[in-house]
Amino acid sequence: DTGVSQDPRHKITKRGQNVTFRCDPISEHNRLYWYRQTLGQGPEFLTYFQNEAQLEKSRLLSDRFSAERPKGSFSTLEIQRTEQGDSAMYLCASSPRTVLYNEQFFGPGTRLTVL
Amino acid sequence: AQKITQTQPGMFVQEKEAVTLDCTYDTSDPSYGLFWYKQPSSGEMIFLIYQGSYDQQNATEGRYSLNFQKARKSANLVISASQLGDSAMYFCAMREEGNTPLVFGKGTRLSVIA
Numbered sequence: 001d002t003g004v005s006q007d008p009r010h011k012i013t014k015r016g017q018n019v020t021f022r023c024d025p026i027s028e029h030n031r032l033y034w035y036r037q038t039l040g041q042g043p044e045f046l047t048y049f050q051n052e053a054q055l056e057k058s059r060l061l062s063d064r065f066s067a068e069r070p071k072g073s074f075s076t077l078e079i080q081r082t083e084q085g086d087s088a089m090y091l092c093a094s095s096p097r098t099v100l101y102n103e104q105f106f107g108p109g110t111r112l113t114v115l
Numbered sequence: 116a117q118k119i120t121q122t123q124p125g126m127f128v129q130e131k132e133a134v135t136l137d138c139t140y141d142t143s144d145p146s147y148g149l150f151w152y153k154q155p156s157s158g159e160m161i162f163l164i165y166q167g168s169y170d171q172q173n174a175t176e177g178r179y180s181l182n183f184q185k186a187r188k189s190a191n192l193v194i195s196a197s198q199l200g201d202s203a204m205y206f207c208a209m210r211e212e213g214n215t216p217l218v219f220g221k222g223t224r225l226s227v228i229a
Contacts, residue, residue: 033216042119042206042219043160056216089158095215101148101167104217106160 002026004107006092012113013082020078021110025094032075033104034067036060037089049075082114118142119207119220127226128197135182136192136223138207146212149190151181154204154222163205166190197227 005024013019025032030051035043046065047057051072061067064082069075079086089111093104118141128134140149151163166174166181174181182191194201204224208217 031215035217040221042208042222043217045216045218048216058216091160093160101165103150103162103165105162106152108157108159111158 004092004094004105006090006107006110008110009108010111010113012115014115015082015084017082018078018080019082019112020076021090021092021112022074022076023092023107024074025092026096026105029094029096029105030072031095031097031104032069033093033095034075034077035091035093037091037109038087043091046077079112082112084114087112087114119209119218121207121220121223123223124221125224125226127228128194130199130227130229131196133193133195134197134225136194136205136207136225138190138192138220140188140190140207140209142188142209142211144211148210148212149181149183150208150210150217151179151190151192152206152208152219153201154206156203160206164192194225199227199229201225202227 007022033048034046037043045058047067049069064080067077089109091109092107095102095104120139147168149166153161164176164179166183178195180193204222206219206222208219
């Protein structure tokens with residue numbers, strides 16, 4: 001399988017706990033994106049990387065959120081002190097270049113439920 | 116600021132019929148790209164079709180075509196010969212040149228009836 005993979009697919013946690021999600025992009029893609037999707041909404045941009053450099057962060061990404069992409073390969077998204085409002089689907093996507101017409105390839109997502 | 120509007124929360128279509136899903140957008144950038152994605156109940160986002168702002172012809176990909184009306188800032192998705200497997204959420208998205216994150220609309224839930 002050469003698509004974008006995400007782990008875990010589902011995560012249930014208690015409020016106040018820390019969680020970490022992993023995304024493995026398509027191997028030759030240098031751009032990696034994180035989006036959050038809540039029920040009934042379209043995905044909303046969180047942050048993106050070009051290789052290992054984090055180039056942009058949305059205002060949605062509070063101080064409790066941190067993302068890394070060491071060595072420009074896989075990426076992790078950590079949420080500290082989770083809140084019920086963090087419950088959402090977290091989607092990762094990758095793309096090969098920055099030209100306008102390159103679509104982003106999405107992973108299956110990680111569904112987070114905060115109790 | 117970019118904005119995508121999808122005014123149809125839900126649509127029904129008879130199997131084998133055609134259906135149009137509406138999308139309007141707002142941008143001040145002359146160079147931009149418009150995308151449609153399908154999201155089945157399993158959750159993954161599947162790329163369907165792309166239209167560039169400078170493309171002279173409407174994009175087509177199999178049963179999918181994009182009715183691009185630049186002056187009206189609309190990029191409607193047309194699905195011909197609907198199949199039961201087309202039942203899903205459909206999202207319109209845009210990116211401006213040099214601004215790589217996609218901006219999505221709220222989506223339209225399409226239900227295909229046998």
